[in-house]
Amino acid sequence: MNKSMEIKSSESIKSEGTDKSKVMLVFDYDGTIQETMKIYAPAIFDIAKGLRTIYGVQIENPSYERMESWLGLRSDEMWADFAPALSADARAAAAARVGAYMRTLVRDGADPWYAGARETLDKLKEQDYRMMILSNSDHGYAEFNRKRFDTDKWFEKYIDCGSWDWKSKADVLSSIISDEPELTYVMIGDRFNDQEAAVNNDILFIACDYGYAKSGELDEADARANSFRELPDIIARLPDC
Structure with a gap:
């Protein structure tokens, strides 16, 4: 973001x-x-x-890079790129199958959370930060993750854009901010729509470079994290945090 501010050095952050x-x-x-x-x-x-x-669709397995580019997109955007010839009903059925497969993997023991994520969230919670999730997903996916990974332990809200008629993250965040405008907000994410949400709402943005963004996608970030574990120190260096 084009803000006239400096991230404070460790020595200068007293934040009394x-x-x-x-x-x-x-x-x-x-x-x-x-x-x-x-x-x-x-x-x-x-x-x-x-x-x-x-369906007899002649489609090749996509590359990992292509699949990574779909993460963070709305479902309709992903399917328009992956299988544009499919009917709306076929896309819905295919999307449901993808979601079911992912849930089965998790139920069978897969733990896709980043290493150190829980401990880092514990630390942020202990420091008295308020936290919420804003995901460009449907409600079913959000609810599964909320319950399976007990996200209520750390996050007071898990908001999915699907429940907001697929409004953009920027628009959803604007509504959230309007409910409690007195708070200082920090957006933390790995894709262009996370940066857009921060820029459009004039709040700080931490780019998660360990995620799925392409080079140059998050050039307007105020700070950058190379791992989830780095977040507490990075947040502490932000103004008013």
Whole structure:
């Protein structure tokens, strides 16, 4: 973001007057908290095979780079790129199969959360930060993750854009901010729509470079994290945090 501010050095951050309970950390989910490719790639390979055998669609397995580019997009955007010839009903059925496959992998023991994510969230919670998730997903996916990974332990809200008629993250975040405008908001994410949400709402943005963004996608970030574990120190260096 083009802000006339400097990230404070460790020595200069004393923040004696900062009330961390007045800071809302807004996390993206896929690629930020969860290393989604661990369960997404197998599900996509499964549906690609299904499209060939069930629907007779001549489609190749996508590359990992292409699949990574879909994470963070709305479902309709992903399917328009992957299988544009499919009917709306076929896309809905295929999307449901992908989601079911991912849930099965998790139920069978897969843990796609980034290493250290839980401990890092514990630390941020202990420091009295308020936290929420804002995901460009449907409600069913959000609810599964909320319950399976007990996200209520750390996050007071898990908001999915699907429940907001697929409004953009920027628009959803604008509505959220309007409910509690007195808070300091920080957007934390790994894709262009996370950056857009921050820029459009004039709040700080931490780019998660360990996620799925392409080079140059997050050039307007105020700070950058190379791992989830780095977030507490990075947040502490932000103004008013």
